[in-house]
Ligand SMILES: Cc1cc2nc3c(=O)[nH]c(=O)nc-3n(C[C@H](O)[C@H](O)[C@H](O)COP(=O)(O)OP(=O)(O)OC[C@H]3O[C@@H](n4cnc5c(N)ncnc54)[C@H](O)[C@@H]3O)c2cc1C
């Protein structure tokens with residue numbers, strides 16, 4: 059065999075799989091078909107959108123009305139600077155990743171990979187040159203791309219997906235976002251903060267329908283303050299390009315006009331180019347099916363990241379890549395961490411770990427809720443975040459933390475306190491007994507824990 063492990067795809071999942079294999083002394087190679095390393099995580103998704111969000115967020119903090127009172131020239135200037143920063147961050151991160159992989163001894167092979175048989179891949183590079191490579195283990199991490207129905211007239215100018223919107227050179231006057239999921243909420247935040255007139259159409263009654271009402275209410279209020287128009291419980295049936303504008307037609311018959319449309323209704327897997335039938339791999343509607351160890355139906359072929367479906371995050375893909383390699387080479391240690399944090403980088407940020415109230419009810423868990431508001435903490439007042447909230451969900455019998463939900467500035471960072479407490483089976487009493495820096499937003503954990511105590515019996519019941 060040419061390698062111990064061949065990894066297809068250089069996104070977060072593939073990178074971390076390769077890095078883990080190299081740390082275990084294995085001969086590892088990553089095959090990537092794009093000229094740049096990093097996948098959607100670095101080139102077209104996570105990092106560019108976060109870099110733009112940061113610039114938009116800082117702009118939104120200038121003056122009472124943020125960018126809405128700024129001149130058009132000033133707003134375009136902010137976008138130009140944001141794009142420059144985004145491109146710089148991508149270049150810097152790409153250099154860090156490439157250096158790390160090469161230093162660890164991982165080979166980077168350009169070209170598109172497809173199966174010849176269950177141990178052999180054909181790799182065709184950009185010049186059409188082809189070669190065959192074999193390995194004991196093959197790990198597929200080819201990711202996903204935006205869902206682009208054939209009846210939506212995508213043109214990279216006025217009807218956009220989450221990849222082409224990152225390339226906008228000037229701010230549109232108005233933007234209509236189809237969908238009220240994660241991608242929608244992040245781009246609504248960016249463009250509304252930059253002073254664009256934004257409207258959203260979503261089929262649910264609530265944005266981010268799976269999250270708690272009280273958490274999403276804070277986001278909805280922020281959107282309202284930025285002038286975002288919500289069209290909830292409405293379905294989009296058609297999008298058309300007209301002279302100088304777009305028309306979005308709703309099931310209700312309503313017509314919405316905007317300069318630009320962002321279509322953000324999920325993603326589809328990059329599985330077709332792999333020619334999976336040659337290796338006998340089972341797929342479910344295009345997604346590769348795996349067991350808990352990330353083995354496909356062919357045990358030495360693993361699949362991780364977006365290619366296996368939800369949660370489809372860079373953060374989880376990295377851990378899946380590491381866990382799959384540990385399993386493949388018999389390494390010891392834990393596989394996937396028990397509680398995976400999630401973050402939505404909207405304005406404000408939303409982050410959570412563990413169960414929602416809906417899930418606790420579904421699992422028939424007796425629980426109490428405690429809330430700590432940013433406005434009650436000195437740090438919250440100093441930074442001017444009056445609406446932030448730390449919400450804890452605690453098992454009423456064991457007093458253990460079973461869920462933490464945060465909305466507000468730095469939510470994506472703060473969540474890790476709750477995550478660690480859950481991973482160490484901590485209780486609300488641990489939070490109350492812990493000293494926090496003052497003034498910090500993290501103190502809201504203590505406020506929320508004290509609120510929980512007011513609804514709980516004084517001592518937890520012993521665990522059976
Ligand atoms: C706008 C946006 C924002 C996001 N924000 C976040 C966030 O804040 N946090 C977060 O955790 N996640 C976020 N995500 C999700 C995250 O980007 C993905 O979950 C992650 O990139 C998936 O990693 P992956 O390694 O599975 O695949 P990808 O990153 O998609 O990489 C797959 C790679 O495989 C290559 N490839 C495909 N087929 C072949 C082939 N046959 N041969 C060779 N190479 C091939 C592709 O060119 C690509 O480079 C975001 C996504 C989007 C779109």
Ligand SMILES: NC(=O)c1ccc[n+]([C@@H]2O[C@H](COP(=O)([O-])OP(=O)(O)OC[C@H]3O[C@@H](n4cnc5c(N)ncnc54)[C@H](O)[C@@H]3O)[C@@H](O)[C@H]2O)c1
Nearest residue numbers: 237238239240241242260261293294322323324370401402
């Ligand atoms: N911060 C992050 O972690 C992050 C950020 C961006 C993207 N992502 C990844 O990208 C994935 C895709 O995100 P997404 O936002 O495209 O999809 P999504 O599935 O999260 O949201 C789609 C939304 O569109 C609505 N909808 C469906 N059909 C509709 C119609 N005809 N008309 C109006 N509304 C309709 C749905 O009700 C849903 O709310 C996420 O699941 C996640 O894995 C993660």
